[in-house]
Amino acid sequence: MGESTPSENEWLIMEVLWDAGRSMTASEIVQALEGSVSISAKTIRVMINRLLSKGMLSYRVDEHDARVYHYEAARGREECLAVKSDRFVKHFFGGNTSLAIASFLRAPDISKEQLEELRRLVEQMAREG
Numbered sequence: 001m002g003e004s005t006p007s008e009n010e011w012l013i014m015e016v017l018w019d020a021g022r023s024m025t026a027s028e029i030v031q032a033l034e035g036s037v038s039i040s041a042k043t044i045r046v047m048i049n050r051l052l053s054k055g056m057l058s059y060r061v062d063e064h065d066a067r068v069y070h071y072e073a074a075r076g077r078e079e080c081l082a083v084k085s086d087r088f089v090k091h092f093f094g095g096n097t098s099l100a101i102a103s104f105l106r107a108p109d110i111s112k113e114q115l116e117e118l119r120r121l122v123e124q125m126a127r128e129g
Contacts, residue, residue, distance in 0.1 A: 004054050005083050010047045012037060014056065018077045023060070023070040056080075 006014050016032045017024060024032070026048055030041045039047075048071060051057040056075055062068035093100040104110075105118070 004056075005080055005087070006051060006054070006056055007047075009037075009039060009043075010051055010056070011080075012039075013044065013047055013051060014073055014077070014080065017057070017071065017073040023072040025062075025068055025070055029071070 012033060013029055016029055020032070026045050029048065030044050033039065033044060048057065052059065052071075056073065057071045058074040059069045059071045062070060089095060089097055089100045093103070105115070
């Protein structure tokens with residue numbers, strides 16, 4: 001079975017669509033990414049096709065011009081993040097979520113505010129769980 005979530009570069013396209021909250025043409029996606037990434041318009045169009053084959057995007061044909069397609073995200077950001085996170089933990093930490101979290105908590109740039117936010121989240125999850 002092939003990858004069913006966006007690659008790192010494909011994620012950029014998904015972010016454009018998620019942030020827009022509407023369907024966009026390939027030209028609009030290319031324009032939105034101009035200046036922020038050094039990926040050619042042709043490569044962006046190839047990535048759009050890959051995202052379609054993964055079921056990450058849906059499209060409709062423009063009612064006035066059959067050569068123009070309007071793309072939108074078929075999956076939400078949270079769903080994709082959950083799948084990516086699960087695969088990351090399985091691949092790099094042998095499926096041990098505690099070890100993964102501990103690794104991130106040891107990061108030198110984590111602030112006291114971030115640690116406090118995480119503590120509250122863990123407490124909330126413990127109450128709900």
